[in-house]
Amino acid sequence: MATIKDVAKIAEVTVTTVSRVLNNRGYISQITRDKVHEAMKQLDYQPNEIARSLFRRKSNLIGLIIPNVAHPFFAELTSYIEYYAYKAGYKILLCNSYQDSVKEKDYVEMLKRYQVDGIIMGSHTVDTSDYLSPTLPIVALDRTFTNNIPFVTSDNYHGGVLATNLLIDRGCKKIAHISGPLEINTPANKRYQAFMDVVLARKVNFVIKQTKLDIFDGYEKLAYKLFEDYPDIDGVFASSDMIAASIIHVANLVGKDITKDLKIVGYDDINIASLIVPSLTTIKQPIEAMGELAVKILIDLLEKKEVDIENILPVTLVERKTT
Amino acid sequence: MATIKDVAKIAEVTVTTVSRVLNNRGYISQITRDKVHEAMKQLDYQPNEIARSLFRRKSNLIGLIIPNVAHPFFAELTSYIEYYAYKAGYKILLCNSYQDSVKEKDYVEMLKRYQVDGIIMGSHTVDTSDYLSPTLPIVALDRTFTNNIPFVTSDNYHGGVLATNLLIDRGCKKIAHISGPLEINTPANKRYQAFMDVVLARKVNFVIKQTKLDIFDGYEKLAYKLFEDYPDIDGVFASSDMIAASIIHVANLVGKDITKDLKIVGYDDINIASLIVPSLTTIKQPIEAMGELAVKILIDLLEKKEVDIENILPVTLVERKTT
Numbered sequence: 001m002a003t004i005k006d007v008a009k010i011a012e013v014t015v016t017t018v019s020r021v022l023n024n025r026g027y028i029s030q031i032t033r034d035k036v037h038e039a040m041k042q043l044d045y046q047p048n049e050i051a052r053s054l055f056r057r058k059s060n061l062i063g064l065i066i067p068n069v070a071h072p073f074f075a076e077l078t079s080y081i082e083y084y085a086y087k088a089g090y091k092i093l094l095c096n097s098y099q100d101s102v103k104e105k106d107y108v109e110m111l112k113r114y115q116v117d118g119i120i121m122g123s124h125t126v127d128t129s130d131y132l133s134p135t136l137p138i139v140a141l142d143r144t145f146t147n148n149i150p151f152v153t154s155d156n157y158h159g160g161v162l163a164t165n166l167l168i169d170r171g172c173k174k175i176a177h178i179s180g181p182l183e184i185n186t187p188a189n190k191r192y193q194a195f196m197d198v199v200l201a202r203k204v205n206f207v208i209k210q211t212k213l214d215i216f217d218g219y220e221k222l223a224y225k226l227f228e229d230y231p232d233i234d235g236v237f238a239s240s241d242m243i244a245a246s247i248i249h250v251a252n253l254v255g256k257d258i259t260k261d262l263k264i265v266g267y268d269d270i271n272i273a274s275l276i277v278p279s280l281t282t283i284k285q286p287i288e289a290m291g292e293l294a295v296k297i298l299i300d301l302l303e304k305k306e307v308d309i310e311n312i313l314p315v316t317l318v319e320r321k322t323t
Numbered sequence: 324m325a326t327i328k329d330v331a332k333i334a335e336v337t338v339t340t341v342s343r344v345l346n347n348r349g350y351i352s353q354i355t356r357d358k359v360h361e362a363m364k365q366l367d368y369q370p371n372e373i374a375r376s377l378f379r380r381k382s383n384l385i386g387l388i389i390p391n392v393a394h395p396f397f398a399e400l401t402s403y404i405e406y407y408a409y410k411a412g413y414k415i416l417l418c419n420s421y422q423d424s425v426k427e428k429d430y431v432e433m434l435k436r437y438q439v440d441g442i443i444m445g446s447h448t449v450d451t452s453d454y455l456s457p458t459l460p461i462v463a464l465d466r467t468f469t470n471n472i473p474f475v476t477s478d479n480y481h482g483g484v485l486a487t488n489l490l491i492d493r494g495c496k497k498i499a500h501i502s503g504p505l506e507i508n509t510p511a512n513k514r515y516q517a518f519m520d521v522v523l524a525r526k527v528n529f530v531i532k533q534t535k536l537d538i539f540d541g542y543e544k545l546a547y548k549l550f551e552d553y554p555d556i557d558g559v560f561a562s563s564d565m566i567a568a569s570i571i572h573v574a575n576l577v578g579k580d581i582t583k584d585l586k587i588v589g590y591d592d593i594n595i596a597s598l599i600v601p602s603l604t605t606i607k608q609p610i611e612a613m614g615e616l617a618v619k620i621l622i623d624l625l626e627k628k629e630v631d632i633e634n635i636l637p638v639t640l641v642e643r644k645t646t
Contacts, residue, residue: 046432046435046436061416064417068402069392069398069401069402069405070398070399070401070402070403070594071398072393072395072398072595075392075393075394075395075398075401076393078392078393078398078417079391079392079393079419080393082392082417082418082419083419086418086419091416091418091433091437092416092417093384093414093415093416093417094387094401094405094415094416094417095405095409095414096402096405096406096409109369110414112369113369114414242598245595245598245599246598248600249597249598249599249600249602252600252601271393272395272568272595272599274572275565275568275569275572275599276568276572276595276598276599276600277571277572277575277599277600277601278575278600279572
């Protein structure tokens with residue numbers, strides 16, 4: 001395989017000059033630059049990216065820590081993050097934390113050892129901020145840290161208001177909200193707060209059920225229990241489309257008519273929301289814009305630009321057939 | 324931050340000795356090893372993984388190239404691949420090719436520059452084998468190469484037989500098969516071959532429709548067109564659950580009763596297959612076992628072990644409510 005020395009020889013320059021061309025450092029005339037590029041092409045020279053990143057102190061790697069890419073919301077978000085990172089010349093090291101704080105910590109340490117340029121952190125265990133080094137640029141997704149780490153989220157409170165008001169406007173008298181784990185302080189909990197504010201203000205009966213994130217198997221059990229304990233529930237605001245899909249599934253099995261007996265609003269607007277039968281009314285998170293913005297902010301941090309700490313993108317109500 | 328020199332000083336050994344401990348090279352007594360580990364702990368020393376990988380010529384990085392992680396099948400597969408890679412001490416560099424052969428080639432070059440130890444290749448553009456270097460270990464997922472690259476797939480032919488026979492056994496007289504792109508030579512095309520063999524042998528009318536992979540938007544249009552062109556179709560064998568879900572969705576909109584007017588079998592058994600209404604009869608691919616095996620074979624290649632070229636895992640029929 002061709003080495004940097006071979007390139008220097010063919011281009012009739014020094015190794016240092018080739019290295020400068022590769023790393024865009026110091027003044028190099030266009031003629032010299034062209035000669036080096038010509039030689040690289042001729043030799044099919046592959047610069048060793050690892051050696052280069054040691055030299056430049058830049059790996060062009062971004063660590064992405066999420067609960068689990070098997071969850072469609074995170075799959076779609078990951079797809080957009082990878083897309084925009086690739087466009088900007090960065091690669092994604094994917095880490096599924098499975099909501100395990102030990103694994104999450106382990107990933108952060110690993111990513112530091114791999115000299116990632118920064119981390120996009122979409123995992124949600126209780127205490128992460130204490131082991132995040134302030135020198136490593138981090139953007140949080142759907143979570144807030146105490147120490148001025150910029151975060152990207154969508155307008156969860158407004159989403160909760162839209163969903164709850166819709167169910168009441170459609171005539172629901174007793175509404176269940178199925179939330180994520182409320183003991184973890186995440187922006188998503190604002191959906192719950194909005195739900196509470198609206199049902200109390202409009203004097204509607206309500207039930208709250210908490211779920212763990214991403215445990216598909218648990219959703220069905222929860223839905224059965226909900227209908228058993230509260231047979232008179234006529235509205236459900238689920239904090240993810242996957243939960244809402246499970247509710248529809250079980251409602252169907254126990255013979256509830258959607259929308260006569262039960263109205264349902266989901267959250268996220270993942271691809272399958274419009275696909276399931278009946279198609280799901282939901283609060284659309286701007287998943288692509290969230291992924292794009294998380295990448296942009298991380299790159300701004302790397303380039304020492306000013307960034308906003310709070311980045312809250314708008315949500316919209318998409319009414320389909322479950323309300 | 325602590326350096327290797329600091330560790331050597333505290334442990335009262337040479338830098339070379341610390342480096343040997345870090346890289347497990349040469350003979351080091353247990354006492355010396357313990358002293359070095361103690362010093363590392365005391366100093367909270369983080370070995371620079373990039374420098375180490377240059378030294379060891381091993382990055383512990385695996386490149387994963389797939390069409391798009393937003394597709395639930397690839398999302399679930401990626402989740403398992405990341406899980407088993409992490410268990411074995413490897414990290415995943417995620418690349419979505421979007422079925423673009425230029426991007427695919429670009430990713431392969433990029434992964435080589437990043438000195439990945441190997442690649443798991445689940446992307447499907449027409450000609451990849453010519454730019455795959457024989458020195459870089461590769462495992463193919465659901466595709467075959469000409470040059471003896473080991474591949475992992477499931478028993479697509481048997482899956483096609485199971486699906487088609489079931490539809491005929493349930494009384495279907497005119498069956499559509501919605502396949503992936505047949506011009507690309509992939510093991511998944513065996514589903515189509517099996518379908519053809521069964522409908523011809525059992526003398527049943529049939530229709531073939533090809534789709535591009537992962538273009539969700541296109542599935543619905545295709546379903547409308549299918550029902551318009553062939554209103555008498557009473558069975559569909561879809562080559563993915565996402566396609567099947569679109570068929571169910573559109574069948575519902577045009578007023579077809581499942582299962583009276585139309586019976587449907589999907590493929591993959593992704594999480595949502597059991598969740599949608601009616602829950603989907605499908606051919607279950609062993610997604611976890613496929614991901615685990617792909618990682619195992621790649622690591623076997625890295626350790627110069629013998630591996631099988633053909634790795635075909637069994638599929639099963641999961642009958643639910645659409646047949």
